[in-house]
Amino acid sequence: MTMRRLRGLIVGIAVLLLATGAWAVTDKTSIAGKCMTCHKEKTPALYQQWLGSQHAAHDVTCLDCHKANRGEPDAYMHEGALIATLVTPKDCGRCHEREAKEVGQSYHATAGKILDSKDAYLAHVAGGDPVAVQGCEQCHGTKVKIDPKAPNKLSKKSWPNSGIGRINPDGSLGSCTTCHTRHAFSKAQARQPEACSKCHLGPDHPQKEVYEESKHGNAYYTHKDEMNLDAPKWVAGISYNAAPTCATCHMSATKKQKVTHDVGQRIAWTLRPPVSKYKPNHAQRRANMKDVCKSCHEKRFIEGHFHQFDATVRLYNEKFAKPAGELMAMIKKKGLMKHKAAFSNKIEWIYWELWHHEGRRARHGAAMMGPDYTWWHGMYEVAQHFYFEFLPEAEEYGDPEVNAWIEKLLSENPMHNWLDRPTDELKKEIRSGKMQKTYEKLYQGD
Ligand code: HEC
Ligand code: HEC
Numbered sequence: 194m195t196m197r198r199l200r201g202l203i204v205g206i207a208v209l210l211l212a213t214g215a216w217a218v219t220d221k222t223s224i225a226g227k228c229m230t231c232h233k234e235k236t237p238a239l240y241q242q243w244l245g246s247q248h249a250a251h252d253v254t255c256l257d258c259h260k261a262n263r264g265e266p267d268a269y270m271h272e273g274a275l276i277a278t279l280v281t282p283k284d285c286g287r288c289h290e291r292e293a294k295e296v297g298q299s300y301h302a303t304a305g306k307i308l309d310s311k312d313a314y315l316a317h318v319a320g321g322d323p324v325a326v327q328g329c330e331q332c333h334g335t336k337v338k339i340d341p342k343a344p345n346k347l348s349k350k351s352w353p354n355s356g357i358g359r360i361n362p363d364g365s366l367g368s369c370t371t372c373h374t375r376h377a378f379s380k381a382q383a384r385q386p387e388a389c390s391k392c393h394l395g396p397d398h399p400q401k402e403v404y405e406e407s408k409h410g411n412a413y414y415t416h417k418d419e420m421n422l423d424a425p426k427w428v429a430g431i432s433y434n435a436a437p438t439c440a441t442c443h444m445s446a447t448k449k450q451k452v453t454h455d456v457g458q459r460i461a462w463t464l465r466p467p468v469s470k471y472k473p474n475h476a477q478r479r480a481n482m483k484d485v486c487k488s489c490h491e492k493r494f495i496e497g498h499f500h501q502f503d504a505t506v507r508l509y510n511e512k513f514a515k516p517a518g519e520l521m522a523m524i525k526k527k528g529l530m531k532h533k534a535a536f537s538n539k540i541e542w543i544y545w546e547l548w549h550h551e552g553r554r555a556r557h558g559a560a561m562m563g564p565d566y567t568w569w570h571g572m573y574e575v576a577q578h579f580y581f582e583f584l585p586e587a588e589e590y591g592d593p594e595v596n597a598w599i600e601k602l603l604s605e606n607p608m609h610n611w612l613d614r615p616t617d618e619l620k621k622e623i624r625s626g627k628m629q630k631t632y633e634k635l636y637q638g639d
């Protein structure tokens with residue numbers, strides 16, 4: 194074989210390797226190096242974020258995260274390497290197995306499966322497709338699809354998206370950039386309340402606002418520079434003491450517990466549905482949460498908080514949520530509503546907001562020490578809408594059975610029989626403590 198033919202063969206093999214993507218395996222270092230060299234010019238800020246990250250410090254390169262295997266639906270050739278734009282929990286899980294597993298088991302991972310929910314139905318009929326994509330799915334996650342017109346590239350309708358329960362082409366759920374923004378992927382950032390605040394806010398789940406008004410938020414924002422957010426291990430009472438953040442209570446380590454990426458581990462109730470219920474193993478979950486409080490508070494203080502919180506949840510359940518649900522069921526069963534489709538009648542909107550908006554706000558305020566949300570944005574509005582919008586709207590049907598049901602509730606139920614009585618008499622009952630006794634049974638346990 195002449196030198197020329199040999200050289201030709203080598204080039205040939207090289208071209209073949211390049212074309213099949215096997216090059217990435219045979220000459221990883223130089224290709225990996227090229228990603229940085231070129232993107233330093235093309236996307237300078239993206240490069241700098243990576244350069245300042247723990248990943249760069251530990252030699253984790255662009256290719257370590259973006260490399261893809263042949264046959265993956267979103268894999269394409271880019272500058273001599275087979276890569277994918279998406280870097281899913283499964284990809285991160287190659288190096289962070291525990292985090293990926295916990296994310297996959299968490300309630301967060303189910304957030305993309307909302308198409309059958311009442312909320313999704315409402316968004317599609319009252320709104321329309323684009324708002325479901327840019328509203329709901331930016332928080333909950335899209336099903337990421339491939340663009341049929343640009344093979345192996347992501348469909349513009351389903352990406353960009355970093356929803357918490359994103360359904361990825363590789364079957365994994367969620368997106369780690371949700372809390373660790375790229376390309377810094379910092380844990381210090383995720384420890385701050387802002388990491389949760391894109392989603393946990395607004396009329397139906399105002400955790401951010403509740404936190405900001407609580408003494409915890411107050412202490413955090415005024416002592417942020419003492420929070421030692423960069424500490425390798427971040428444990429209240431060891432690395433910091435000023436205040437808890439969302440992560441402190443729901444995710445971070447304590448002296449006894451490890452960091453968890455399963456945000457439900459410390460939650461006893463679910464405060465989302467019309468009527469709140471305990472989760473399975475709620476006692477263990479409650480114990481996990483109380484353990485967090487212990488680095489800063491003593492036992493009786495902590496138990497006092499949960500004693501009050503649980504009673505407020507039961508108050509909402511028993512006084513408003515259960516009767517309202519019963520009345521709605523009766524109205525539906527009797528076929529009293531004028532229009533057929535769900536949400537085409539006013540009473541359905543009133544009922545929806547009663548539990549989904551103000552009813553949740555009251556419960557979230559009570560859980561996380563936000564008194565303004567517990568009462569003014571919460572139970573105050575529940576009461577106002579229950580007595581002066583929901584019941585009157587039901588009475589509009591003029592159905593004798595419905596009216597008798599309402600009459601009975603308002604005259605016989607000791608929590609509701611105040612509307613027709615003299616103010617002075619009611620004030621006397623409050624002063625003597627008699628009215629408060631009506632609510633005594635809502636306080637249970639320790
Ligand atoms: C010679 C320059 C150059 C090199 C080398 C290079 N890139 Fe790029 N890359 C670009 C440019 C320009 C774009 C944007 C235009 C495009 O999509 O082609 C881009 C786009 C991308 C995208 C987004 C593509 C999309 O459609 O979503 C990713 C991800 C990416 N590069 C990663 C990498 C990785 C990983 C490497 C190393 C294997 C690499 N790049 C090497 C120039 C380069
Ligand atoms: C620790 C893993 C990791 C590393 C290292 C990494 N990326 Fe990424 N990159 C991601 C993730 C995650 C996304 C978001 C994709 C998604 O939504 O799943 C992303 C998205 C991108 C995008 C498209 C999104 C945009 O904002 O335009 C480009 C381009 C990109 N990366 C280039 C690079 C380059 C170049 C490097 C090296 C300098 C690099 N990445 C290093 C994880 C990584």
Ligand code: HEC
Binds near residue numbers: 373
């Ligand atoms: C090739 C292995 C590898 C991959 C893939 C990888 N990482 Fe890392 N990651 C590391 C190493 C090594 C460190 C530094 C040592 C440590 O903190 O464990 C690190 C550190 C981190 C940290 C802590 C940073 C800090 O502030 O201390 C976070 C958060 C993180 N990675 C998230 C991710 C996410 C999200 C992805 C996927 C988008 C990912 N990693 C993909 C290897 C990897």
Ligand code: HEC
Binds near residue numbers: 307310325329332395
């Ligand atoms: C701003 C981000 C955001 C938007 C926009 C959003 N959601 Fe949510 N959604 C959340 C959060 C956060 C929760 C969990 C609240 C909690 O646990 O208190 C949630 C809860 C839910 C639940 C209750 C799940 C359960 O198990 O009880 C459903 C269903 C739902 N959302 C569907 C939708 C639909 C459909 C849309 C669009 C019409 C939508 N959401 C818009 C963030 C959002």
Ligand code: HEC
Binds near residue numbers: 289384
């Ligand atoms: C809901 C927000 C959230 C999501 C989603 C999330 N993380 Fe984290 N992550 C955090 C917080 C908060 C910390 C810091 C915990 C601490 O040390 O206080 C953290 C810490 C880490 C660390 C540092 C090691 C440790 O355990 O302290 C790694 C690595 C990491 N995350 C990887 C991932 C990976 C991989 C994914 C996706 C599979 C992911 N994270 C998704 C919030 C999140």
Ligand code: HEC
Binds near residue numbers: 443
């Ligand atoms: C001082 C600790 C603490 C802080 C700080 C805190 N939470 Fe909570 N959170 C709780 C407790 C306690 C509950 C109720 C647990 C239970 O049901 O037993 C809760 C409940 C929740 C729920 C479940 C709601 C539902 O509908 O079921 C979400 C979501 C939540 N918190 C998110 C957040 C976010 C986001 C932040 C920061 C903006 C935050 N939390 C700050 C202690 C805290």
Ligand code: HEC
Binds near residue numbers: 333
């Ligand atoms: C991108 C949006 C998004 C971000 C960011 C986010 N969450 Fe969530 N979170 C949700 C959604 C949506 C749900 C409801 C899940 C469902 O419907 O399946 C939820 C549910 C929860 C729950 C209830 C879990 C349970 O088992 O009942 C807790 C607690 C929680 N999130 C805490 C956090 C904390 C703490 C952070 C920040 C460190 C955070 N989340 C960041 C969207 C988000």
Ligand code: HEC
Binds near residue numbers: 487
């Ligand atoms: C990192 C420390 C820290 C942790 C963890 C912590 N707290 Fe606090 N908490 C504080 C500080 C600081 C205050 C403000 C004290 C004051 O009023 O001066 C506070 C105040 C409170 C208050 C009084 C609110 C008010 O408006 O007067 C309650 C109730 C409370 N915490 C409950 C809890 C519960 C329940 C937990 C666990 C789920 C918890 N805390 C976790 C630091 C913490």
